[in-house]
Amino acid sequence: MTSKLPSDKNDNNKKPVPEPFREIVKTMNDFFTEKPIRGFLQSIDEFFKHPFPSGGGFHVETVETGNEYIIxxxxxxxxxxxxxxxxxxxxxxxxxENNQIETHEDEHNHIYSRKLMKEQSSRTISLPHSINEKKVKAFYRDGLLQVRIPQEKGKIIEIED
Incomplete structure (x- = not known):
């Protein structure tokens, strides 16, 4: 008495064995394009496009004009x-930085609850040269902060023969 395993069925209909690297490439491609990996990779891409969660961070733009950096x-x-x-x-x-103190009092003005809420967000911008803080100008109006940093011209050194 012989028992046939499910893999033993349809021996006549077997497909030819593909090249091993083709199968590996197909498997890797499926791995990176199927959910949840594709969703995970998209979330990583979104993180680097917008590293701060909505509501917790702020958008910063840097423009170089030739004479100064405008942030x-x-x-x-x-x-x-x-x-x-x-x-x-x-x-x-x-x-x-936003600090708020929330206080709850009873009818006799006795404090029975006090909560300190502290929120902080920051962004760091790297420039190609040291910043001379004496020449930096910052303006804040209507929700827009603008920082102007003059570009420093380095000293040109002549190369001798």
């Missing part, structure tokens, strides 16, 4: 005193 940050609803600029070497960091 613009969109900060709607942010007060001027909540914005902090920090320059170190060739890095400019724009930070936004």
């Amino acid at each position: 613009t940050a969109e900060l709607p609803g942010v007060k001027r005193e909540q914005i902090h600029l920090n320059m170190t070497g060739n890095y400019l960091t724009i930070s936004v």
